Amino acid sequence: MNKLNLEDVLVLDIETVPLMANYEELSPTWQALWAKKAKILDKDEGKSAANWYERAGIYAEFGKVICIGVGIFYEEKGQQKVKVKSFENDDEKALLESFIKFLKTHYNGNDHLLCAHNGKEFDFPYLCRRILVHGLELPKILEIGNKKPWEIKHIDTLELWKFGDYKNFTSLNLLAALFNIPTPKDDIDGSMVRSVYWEDKDLKRIATYCKKDVATTARLLARLQLNISIADENVVIV
Helix, strand or coil, X not given: CCCCCHHHEEEEEEEEEECCCCHHHCCHHHHHHHXXXXXXXXXXXXXXXXXXXXXXXXXXXXXXXXXXEEEEEEEECCEXXXXXXXXXXXXXXXXXXXXXXXXXXXXXXXXXXEEECCCCCCHHHHHHHHHHHCCCCCCHHHCCCCCCHHHCCEEEHHHXXXXXXXXXXXXXXXXHHHCCCCCCCCCCCHHHHHHHHHCCCCHHHHHHHHHHHHHHHHHHHHHHHHCCCCCHHHEEEC
């Protein structure tokens, strides 16, 4: 197996929210559709569809992407570094168009790879679905149709850590603690993104959180794949 070249890898993380601030703002058609979904989620808990709506953002049919953080590996003076930035926008279509342009410009080669924590289960398919919803063209690196598993250019740090064990989910926060990497959850966590967005109207705060997740994932990838520890001073967040 060839040694991973980190400079071929783009690390990413997405933040998503429900399409509307609350269930009551949905059209009757979409209220009915969400109610069917909520009934599946409820499992005899007795919560209403409106109460379940705070979780709508994790489903691409009922949510939208508001921020995409990316981590770019590079070497400088013999030191492995990673630069982290983000794309954020209330207008999801404009956000996705900017991200697609970035991928096509910088990560469109046969050797390029995408990496995320739980990316194969969440980030990658969510992005693909929302790109199609807006009638946009999937960038080459996100296309998986008619490809064999080894032809798909996606890395998942959760999958790397499982070593074939599919019984349990291991959070990024837990792995950060395990490998002595600074936690990305020092301000908000994923459960708070909806309220910070819809109630506090603070997209910049979400973007900061997203970039911390990316930095942690990048450092975890370097540790898992190459046994490289990226020092705090070699993480550049812009």
